[in-house]
Amino acid sequence: MILHGYWRSGTSYRTRIALNLKGLAYEQAGVDLRAGDQRSDAFRALNPQGLVPALETADGVLTQSPAILEWLEERYPEPPLLPVTPADRAVVRAMAAAVACDIHPLNNLRVLNAVRALGGEANAWAAQWITAGFAALEVMIARRGGGFAFGDRPTLADCHLVPQAYSAERFGVDPTPYPHLMAVVETACAHPAFADAHPDRQSDADA
Known part of the structure; x- marks a missing residue:
């Protein structure tokens, strides 16, 4: 591939x-x-x-x-990235969609460039939507997390969450209000699959 x-x-x-x-x-x-x-x-x-x-x-x-x-x-x-039952799979997909549908599309490069072109402050724009999404995810993770976003194994939710946390840091979002979310990110980033995927480790990354 x-x-x-x-x-x-x-x-x-x-x-x-x-x-x-x-x-x-x-x-x-x-x-x-x-x-x-x-x-x-x-x-x-x-x-x-x-x-x-x-x-x-x-x-x-x-x-x-x-x-x-x-x-x-x-x-x-x-290994599976979704839980066994349909109800649990729906929860994981909802967590992933909170990032993929409601946070990330509003802070990707082409949207930020459009905000700048209209005279807006791009970082503040991005932080607004990250903050709103993280507030909801914090509650979801507090209810269903167990080391990872859902339970004690990585799922599709974690695949979405960790990159969004990386972006949140870039945009200056205060992580303090999201202790459960940030604990998941810390756990995930210690996992080799997540660590090897980090942007700084990619061959095309800035020096």
Whole structure:
């Protein structure tokens, strides 16, 4: 498999975590978002949306990280990243969606550039939505966490949460109101699959 992504992209980061948790081998091809590589004809041939990540697989090119993570779970079910029961799976998916649907899309690069173009303060904009999402996730994790966001094993929720916590730090979000969430992040970041996926460890990262 070849993962086309950007070292600091949250969606690429969560995909690397899931691939690592599954123990899968993959190559990486850097797509420099700051240089506009995502708008090149070559990349748009892989993903017409011009967004990262894109994952080349034996089943074809996959796009949209939530879809990629679900494909990984179905194609490579061990170790599982979803709990056993439908109700518990729904909780984990809700945690993941809180990031993928309600936080991350509002603080990705193209949205921040649009905020700046309209005269807004991009970091404050991003922090507003991260704070709102983390407040909800803090309650969810307090109810269902057990070392990780849900229970005592990594799930799709953790794949989404850790990259968002990395972004929160970049945008200056105060972590103090979220002790359960930050405890999960600390536990996860000590896991080799998460540590190896960290942006600073990627070959295309800034020096």
